[in-house]
Amino acid sequence: MIQCAHCGRTTDKGASYSFYYGKRLRKKTEWTGEDRFTTTHYLDIAGSDSAFICDDCVKRQILRQSLPGVVGWLLIALIPLYLAGVSYNREGVTVWSIAFFALAIFIVLMLIREQTGIRMSSQPVQYTPNVEEAGQQLALNRRKVEFNQLGYDTLLTYREYNHMKRK
Numbered sequence: 186m187i188q189c190a191h192c193g194r195t196t197d198k199g200a201s202y203s204f205y206y207g208k209r210l211r212k213k214t215e216w217t218g219e220d221r222f223t224t225t226h227y228l229d230i231a232g233s234d235s236a237f238i239c240d241d242c243v244k245r246q247i248l249r250q251s252l253p254g255v256v257g258w259l260l261i262a263l264i265p266l267y268l269a270g271v272s273y274n275r276e277g278v279t280v281w282s283i284a285f286f287a288l289a290i291f292i293v294l295m296l297i298r299e300q301t302g303i304r305m306s307s308q309p310v311q312y313t314p315n316v317e318e319a320g321q322q323l324a325l326n327r328r329k330v331e332f333n334q335l336g337y338d339t340l341l342t343y344r345e346y347n348h349m350k351r352k
């Protein structure tokens with residue numbers, strides 16, 4: 186049993202998530218032609234550390250990150266709902282009004298299924314890149330103050346680190 190660094194609960198359902206820490210040395214802004222400037226940040230990566238995060242916290246983090254997508258799909262569901270209304274007003278209950286209405290219900294049901302699937306599942310989380318990223322984000326958020334006090338102003342997830350290195 187380990188204590189979750191995010192919520193403080195003691196559980197064995199979770200994982201240790203790593204992140205990188207370092208210092209921002211300087212930034213250089215240069216004219217790269219074609220009407221634009223490019224700013225390069227120079228980082229001194231000092232090492233990596235980790236924190237234990239429970240599965241529940243990781244699931245909640247993923248749900249939070251997926252919220253803009255949920256809102257988008259609800260707006261998309263309004264389109265067939267609107268078309269069903271237009272069709273019903275014009276000709277009453279027809280195949281078209283029923284089909285559009287069914288499509289709107291279908292989108293909402295799929296959305297509920299996907300969201301509750303993540304929330305309700307008692308299975309341990311599957312370690313996909315998204316789960317890794319969410320866990321690492323929580324881990325480094327928890328340790329940020331501690332590392333800032335040590336003089337490290339930059340904390341990165343693996344994805345962010347790899348993104349940096351490629352540039």
Ligand SMILES: [Zn+2]
Pocket residue numbers: 189190191192193194238239240241242
């Ligand atoms: Zn937790």
